[in-house]
Each structure stands twice: as structure tokens, then as C-alpha cells.
Amino acid sequence: MSLKITVIGTGYLGATHAAAMAELGFEVLGLDIVPEKIDLLRRGEVPMYEPGLRELLRRHVAGIEGATGRLRFTMDWAEIAEFGDVHFVCVNTPQKYGEYAADMSYVDAAFASLAPHLTGPALVVGKSTVPVGSADRLAAYLAEHAPAGADAELAWNPEFLREGFAVEDTLHPDRIVVGVRSERAEKVLREVYATPVGEGSPFVVTDFPTAELVKTAANSFLATKISFINAMAEVCEAAGGDVARLAEAIGHDDRIGKKFLRAGIGFGGGCLPKDIRAFMARAGELGADQALTFLREIDSINMRRRGLMVEMAREAVGGSFLGTRVAVLGAAFKPDSDDVRDSPALNVAGQIHLQGGQVTVYDPKGMDNARRLFPTLGYADSALEAVRGADVVLHLTEWREFRELDPAALGEVASTRLLLDGRNALDPQVWRQADWTYRAMGRPTA
Numbered sequence: 001m002s003l004k005i006t007v008i009g010t011g012y013l014g015a016t017h018a019a020a021m022a023e024l025g026f027e028v029l030g031l032d033i034v035p036e037k038i039d040l041l042r043r044g045e046v047p048m049y050e051p052g053l054r055e056l057l058r059r060h061v062a063g064i065e066g067a068t069g070r071l072r073f074t075m076d077w078a079e080i081a082e083f084g085d086v087h088f089v090c091v092n093t094p095q096k097y098g099e100y101a102a103d104m105s106y107v108d109a110a111f112a113s114l115a116p117h118l119t120g121p122a123l124v125v126g127k128s129t130v131p132v133g134s135a136d137r138l139a140a141y142l143a144e145h146a147p148a149g150a151d152a153e154l155a156w157n158p159e160f161l162r163e164g165f166a167v168e169d170t171l172h173p174d175r176i177v178v179g180v181r182s183e184r185a186e187k188v189l190r191e192v193y194a195t196p197v198g199e200g201s202p203f204v205v206t207d208f209p210t211a212e213l214v215k216t217a218a219n220s221f222l223a224t225k226i227s228f229i230n231a232m233a234e235v236c237e238a239a240g241g242d243v244a245r246l247a248e249a250i251g252h253d254d255r256i257g258k259k260f261l262r263a264g265i266g267f268g269g270g271c272l273p274k275d276i277r278a279f280m281a282r283a284g285e286l287g288a289d290q291a292l293t294f295l296r297e298i299d300s301i302n303m304r305r306r307g308l309m310v311e312m313a314r315e316a317v318g319g320s321f322l323g324t325r326v327a328v329l330g331a332a333f334k335p336d337s338d339d340v341r342d343s344p345a346l347n348v349a350g351q352i353h354l355q356g357g358q359v360t361v362y363d364p365k366g367m368d369n370a371r372r373l374f375p376t377l378g379y380a381d382s383a384l385e386a387v388r389g390a391d392v393v394l395h396l397t398e399w400r401e402f403r404e405l406d407p408a409a410l411g412e413v414a415s416t417r418l419l420l421d422g423r424n425a426l427d428p429q430v431w432r433q434a435d436w437t438y439r440a441m442g443r444p445t446a
């Protein structure tokens with residue numbers, strides 16, 4: 001008989017994981033403690049913009065016409081425990097208010113709610129990004145609080161999905177990492193992931209701490225790569241070099257690789273910034289803080305980018321934002337997402353607004369979230385409307401829509417044809433041919 005799967009927490013990670021498990025053929029029951037989220041999901045709707053996710057949900061959510069009915073949602077912990085052989089815990093671990101450390105309260109609450117209902121054999125699988133050592137602690141918690149005792153086992157299975165590619169990354173992962181303590185747990189997880197493993201996804205079996213560390217190490221490496229190229233951009237800026245050509249040239253060395261070497265206003269979002277900080281905090285607790293002091297520098301380089309972008313813009317408009325109109329293209333922290341958490345684009349827009357500039361923002365998907373977070377900024381319904389009357393245009397999130405803009409048409413409505421590319425993603429030639437002054441971070445002026 002096929003395994004029955006539950007997914008606890010239906011945010012980004014959980015909603016995608018639940019739909020993907022149904023797609024792989026399992027019966028799935030999802031739980032969330034927010035009634036609005038459950039209502040939305042039961043109707044086959046998604047609380048965020050993520051390409052392909054709505055379609056995937058609608059293929060499986062029970063009650064939707066033509067759906068397989070393999071995916072249902074509940075708010076009842078007893079039903080979850082009764083239903084599932086495998087329980088995936090997908091709740092979030094945000095940065096603690098005023099601290100670097102991760103806030104484990106949602107994870108702890110999920111275990112506290114689930115454990116008393118586990119009366120028979122079950123495998124609880126943590127997917128949330130947690131400080132190393134958490135799995136060990138949570139396994140002990142289960143053993144003590146689940147009536148099933150040792151039959152309620154824990155495994156740790158970090159998730160590497162990227163926003164904008166969540167569906168693809170979940171159905172066809174680069175690798176599957178499982179931290180286990182028994183052959184039984186490994187066997188169950190091999191069964192869960194039989195399809196992607198059959199298609200070639202590597203299956204890496206580790207102990208608990210290694211599984212937890214794989215996630216934070218991977219994100220630290222990615223953050224380091226971005227801050228490295230941004231540091232090179234600062235040097236290029238000082239020396240008159242071109243960081244885009246430099247990235248291209250070093251990227252041909254396949255030990256270095258081309259990916260994640262796009263200089264600009266740096267990384268943001270709900271993962272990289274808080275994960276590197278939580279990692280430093282945890283290393284400190286373990287007495288290994290020296291090993292990660294470099295991450296402090298990675299964080300500083302990254303945060304400095306936002307300020308440098310503001311300075312570049314201020315200089316471009318003659319030294320002060322007072323009385324100037326600034327068009328900002330992009331609000332989401334990355335393209336193909338409506339997520340504005342710790343978005344470098346909005347941070348820059350907000351700083352310019354506070355310095356007296358009149359800022360108008362346009363983003364293909366992030367408008368509602370941006371308005372909620374920064375209600376005092378101006379918003380326009382299209383790139384053209386944002387640019388109308390602008391003294392300077394800032395390109396801050398690299399949406400395809402912005403690469404396809406017609407510089408001539410925008411030039412007609414802009415007050416000054418001055419473009420600053422904070423993502424090094426537009427073609428300088430095309431803009432310069434249409435009489436725009438094009439300037440990018442870490443690249444020569446013309």
C-alpha cells in the first residue's frame with residue numbers, strides 16, 4: 001500500500017511540497033493554523049505568485065473539477081496524525097526580532113501539537129531551515145511526548161527550492177539530502193522520493209547535523225558568491241574596470257562557473273540574509289564563531305550595495321533628490337516572484353523617498369505586497385507610467401519584462417534619458433543607441 005503523507009505548514013515550501021507529493025501519486029493531507037490559508041488552498045488558490053503552482057494544486061485538490069482529489073487540507077492535528085505515515089514539517093523559521101538567531105517557535109509549536117497524537121508508527125520529517133542541533137533536540141522531544149515512543153521517529157530532509165522555480169525544484173531536485181538514524185527511516189524516504197531518484201536526482205544519506213548543515217552551508221556559499229562579485233564591482237568601480245566582463249571571464253573556468261556572479265544591488269529575500277545570520281549565531285553558541293566571521297563581511301558587502309545604489313542615483317541627479325522624480329523598475333527581491341521580504345529594490349526606493357525624492361515604483365507581480373510594506377511610495381500600473389516625467393530610471397529587479405522594454409518609447413515620456421541598472425541585466429548598447437545615458441554598478445560609464 002502506498003504511503004500517506006501529511007504536510008504541516010502550507011507557506012511557500014509546504015504548499016509546493018504538498019502539491020508535488022500529490023503529483024508523485026501520494027494521498028496528501030496539508031495542515032495550517034491560519035484558516036484563511038486553508039480556505040484559499042481548498043479552492044485551489046495560492047497565497048503567493050509562483051509560476052506553475054496554482055496549476056499543480058488545481059490538478060490535485062479534492063473538490064476541484066477534473067482534479068485527482070489526492071490533496072486535501074485540514075486544521076485538525078488528530079486527523080493529521082491518524083492519516084499520515086510520513087509527516088513533513090514545513091513551517092518557517094524567520095529571523096528573531098532584534099537578534100541574528102532563527103526563531104524556532106513555529107517549529108516547536110508544530111512538534112508540540114503533533115506529538116501527543118502520534119499513537120502508532122510514524123516518520124516525522126523536518127524540512128524547515130533550522131540551527132544545527134535542532135533535529136537532535138526534536139527527536140528527543142518526540143520520543144518523550146509521542147505515545148508511540150520510539151516508533152515515532154524523526155528524519156531531517158532540507159529543502160533547496162528557489163522562489164520562482166519552486167515547482168520545478170521540488171519535482172526535479174538537484175539532490176535529495178536525508179539525515180536519518182535508522183534504515184527504516186531511510187527506506188521510507190527512498191520510497192517517498194522514488195520518482196525523482198529514478199530520474200537521476202542524487203540521494204545523499206547523512207546524520208542529523210550534516211543534513212541541517214548542508215542547507216545553511218549551501219546558502220552561505222551562494223551568498224558568498226554574490227558578495228564576492230559585488231566586492232569585485234566595488235574594485236572595478238575604483239579602478240575603471242568592467243565587472244560584467246570580469247564575471248564572464250572568470251566564469252569560463254568551470255571550477256568557478258558562471259552562475260550567481262551577477263553584480264548589482266545584492267541579495268535579499270526570505271532566505272539568504274536570515275540564513276547566514278542564523279548560521280553565525282549558531283556557530284557562536286557552538287564556540288565556532290571564528291569559522292564564520294567571514295559571513296559578517298559577506299553580509300556587510302551585501303548591505304552596502306543598497307547604499308551605493310542610492311549614492312549613484314543621487315550623484316546622477318546632481319547631488320540631491322529634492323524635487324526630483326525617480327522611477328523604480330522592480331519591487332520583488334528577485335524576478336518571477338511577488339515576494340518583497342528584505343527586497344534590495346524596495347530598500348533603495350525607500351531610502352530615496354526618505355531623502356526627498358518623489359519615487360514611483362512598478363513591478364509586474366509585487367505591487368500589492370510592496371504597497372502594504374511601503375504605503376508612502378508612489379506606484380504606477382506599468383513601466384511606462386512609472387517612467388513618465390522621471391529624471392532618472394532605476395532598474396532594480398531583473399524581470400524579463402524590463403529587458404523587453406522599448407527604450408525609444410520610454411525615452412518619449414521620461415524627463416531625462418538617464419538609466420541606472422542596479423542588476424547589470426539590461427543591454428547597454430540598446431539603451432545608448434536610443435540616446436539614454438546608461439550607467440551600471442561596477443562598469444565604466446560609456
Ligand code: UDX
Nearest residue numbers: 159160161162163260261262266267268269271333334
Ligand atoms: C535561495 C537559494 O537559492 C535556495 O536554494 C534556497 O532553498 C532558498 O534561498 P531564493 O531565496 O529563492 O533561494 O533566491 P535566489 O535565487 O538564491 O536569489 C537570492 C537573491 O540573490 C536575489 O535577491 C537575487 O536577485 C540575488 N542574486 C542572485 C544576485 O544579486 N546575483 C546573482 O548572481 C544571483
